Amino acid sequence: MLAQILPGFRDFKTPLITGYLWLVIIWVGFGMPIPSKAENTGAMGMINWLTGYTSSATILAVLSFTAYVIGILLIVDVKIATRLVSRFGFTFQRQLNENGKKKWVRLPHRDNMSYRRSLANESGSTLLKLLWEAFTRVEEKNVPWSTIHKGYHLPEIDEAEYEELRQEAAGDRAEVDRQIRKNALRTLSPTLSREMDNEIPVLATKLQEKNKDLFDSYDRDRSEAEFRLSIAPPIAVLSAQLFLLGIAGNGILGSLFAATGLAMSIVLLRKGWLKVLDSTSVVVTALEIGTVTSHVIERLEGLEGKRPSVVIPPAITV
Known part of the structure; x- marks a missing residue:
């Protein structure tokens, strides 16, 4: 069972971690902004709006998917x-x-x-x-x-x-x-x-x-x-x-x-x-x-x- 899972995990690991690293670079490039709860405009306002309708786990899943797609393009x-x-x-x-x-x-x-x-x-x-x-x-x-x-x-x-x-x-x-x-x-x-x-x-x-x-x-x-x-x-x-x-x-x-x-x-x-x-x-x-x-x-x-x-x-x- 483990032998069947590992090859898939290896294929998934590389683009995910690579994508997260490039997301960190983008985040640092924009000045490492931390969204304020009072912000209601722009990208930070959209993040606050999403947190009102979805859980943190859902946002993490979306972020992971985004990182995975970026990783696939840049590996x-x-x-x-x-x-x-x-x-x-x-x-x-x-x-x-x-x-x-x-x-x-x-x-x-x-x-x-x-x-x-x-x-x-x-x-x-x-x-x-x-x-x-x-x-x-x-x-x-x-x-x-x-x-x-x-x-x-x-x-x-x-x-x-x-x-x-x-x-x-x-x-x-x-x-x-x-x-x-x-x-x-x-x-x-x-x-x-x-x-x-x-x-x-x-x-x-x-x-x-x-x-x-x-x-x-x-x-x-x-x-x-x-x-x-x-x-x-x-x-x-x-x-x-x-x-x-x-x-x-x-x-x-x-x-x-x-x-x-x-x-x-x-x-x-x-x-x-x-x-x-x-x-x-x-x-x-x-x-x-x-x-x-x-x-x-x-x-x-x-x-x-x-x-x-x-x-x-x-x-x-x-």
Whole structure:
């Protein structure tokens, strides 16, 4: 029973608390007014009018609903954060350091040559390893380069260009075909890598059907990441407001509150980012062990290779 309630509570918690924080910011921005019982005009008069017809619990419910709607509009989209994590150079696995402790390892940027060389190395990301392994299987199947060019809309090679390449390879047609295929796969690598990055949220949805335990782990990490990343910005804004109020009043106290709030928001952003890494790691691990399959990999493996020619022996005459 509790396990069924918790996922719904996690989804409800983040927008509600985020909305309340933004309502506090609005309240502070308007000078923290407290409605007077004698006020009968404006927003404060409307509040007094409502209290005459409704209970405090009803007003709290309306306020909570308002906060919830504001929170839904302003929470951080974890899917975007997941794509940023996968695109800008972090691995999806924690690696052991010299002390035997796990830590996150950052890779060079995609445009860096050392990053490209890491495709087949153990330091490369799991997604790129899987893509590289799929390329290897394409080559082992001896898939014609024309099939790759046609299937992925790459520029065609005319006969004159092909003959020039064949002359450079000393007439070895098989070597020319192999080099063209390798160049085609190298050209496709950045595009297919981005497609796999964008596929992570879709794979997480598939994981819900394939493996409930892994999906629950992903969902917990995703919910915590969403909560931490969503409340960090309003805490930072509230800290700036307290700093400005401190300048007008007690500068030391205002500066202290502002510094504390900014430090909290930075820590929350960092912890939220790490939770995004954790949730992404769950999905990539499921992809690596075969629990879910990537459409990008399936499409590559669906390319038909050349069939070996069968030599029919001559008929035996009696």
